Amino acid sequence: MGPTLKDATAIAGIGQTPFARQLPESEKTLACRAIVAALDDAGISPSEVDAFASYTMEETDEVEIAKAIGAGDLTHFSKVGFGGGGSCATVAHLAAAIATGQASVGVAWRSRKRGSGPRPWKNTQVQLPTPGQWTRPFGLLRPADEIGMLARRYMHEYGATRDHLFNVALACRNRANQNPAAIMYERPLTREMYMTARWISEPLCLFDNCLETDGALACVVVSAERARDCRQRPVYVHSAAQGLPAQHHGMVNYWNDDPLTGPAWAAARHLWKGADLGPQDVDVAQIYDAFTPLIPLSLEGYGFCERGEGAAFTEGGALETGGRLPLNTGGGGLSEAYVHGFNLITEGVKQLRGTSTAQVPDAATCLVTAGEGVPTSALLLRS
């Protein structure tokens, strides 16, 4: 067996801007602020940065960011595709680069003005021929419609109900109510609000959909050895994986034998294979929540329960503080901020430092996942 990623690297710094529906500064400025804050958190000079990783959908690029923050010579830079599916892979790519000596100080970031910017699905000129030709003419226009199809089928096959989806929305909202940085801080959600909310794509209502947010986040990845000399307690990258399963079709995963078995299953198999831990050892989870049904699907995919049991798993406060698996403790994409899942990574780091606003006592392991329903990625972090 050759070198492994296991605990070879650590997240040494995190940074973020405020989150809001509308921020005045540009994506580039926000990116620089988050990155400089993350490096300051780690106690590492920007001039030491020699690696970058982000999303292909990130519109600020390495050349601009590197010269703005005064980075050194870059020897590794990578971008990961598939929107929110790439979040955890940005850290994984840096971890791989650092563990194999290609770089020593890596920064991953995401800056996005989704709150005040255009809705991506409105641009009909970039309608991709495949699979757009098979879906768009019929009014299947938005991610909410595409995931709504899978959600309806999931509810039909397994008896999942809107109350199960509400359990997810409520857990995220309750944690956001504890997090002053969250968009939904001090804005509680009730079952009545949920059940009477307007539809976005029936069976999904307003509260099944993530926020639309302006904001930026970043984290700093270094070797485990270097991390132990940094300002903050290291959060080790214990295991990491990407997942693009055979015959997968992206968010319109309708054309294979089992559309409800998505990328989470493929990522999970590799994630657990590279880990000393299993699902039963996870103290707290940050699971990508652009839409509430992604949570039961991911709970199944990552092995917290069997196929078809993800909805039932959410019952009895399982996702709340003190529950079986406290979820999205900063509020997640549903209630803290929707920045393509990057806030789930930083919240995982906060939990393992012991500094979350909804701290799980003695949390030592955290699963972070990227977007389910598209080629995805995941990280298993430990303190």
Next chain:
Amino acid sequence: MTPSVPPATDNRPGSGADLLLPVPDDDGAPFWEYAARGELRVQACAGCDALRFPPRPCCPNCRSFAARWQRMSGRGRIWSYVLPHPPLLPAYAEQPGYNAIIVELAEAPRIRLVGNLVTAADAPLNSVDPARLRIGAPVKAVFHTMPGGVTVPRWLLERP
């Protein structure tokens, strides 16, 4: 000058508005050509006969690059559906309560097509009462020529 690609939307005056038209790629073009003749056909491998959708250059089963287009009966069942609500593109928002469905084909349930359930080939996208939508309901294909000249399959309930 003739445009080499069809417009992404149909915005001719009187068309009833900018419904999105299919933007075919090389692999998908035959599907739309057959649809224009009122035929529902699915790509099949000429080597191992496996059906595949969406169409693609190579058979994932036997890697043959030879393909044919197999005619389907046009019968199927609703596999799932959604009722999209605003915010939507205007042409769709103007047909509130419209549905988008997925149909699994009777002869090949793993081949599933996204479409609309309507009361007649040329009826509006919201012509069916949403309460009539049921997973498992049998449906049959009809063909509707959009104002932009592109023909798309649509679906009628077998037992309206």
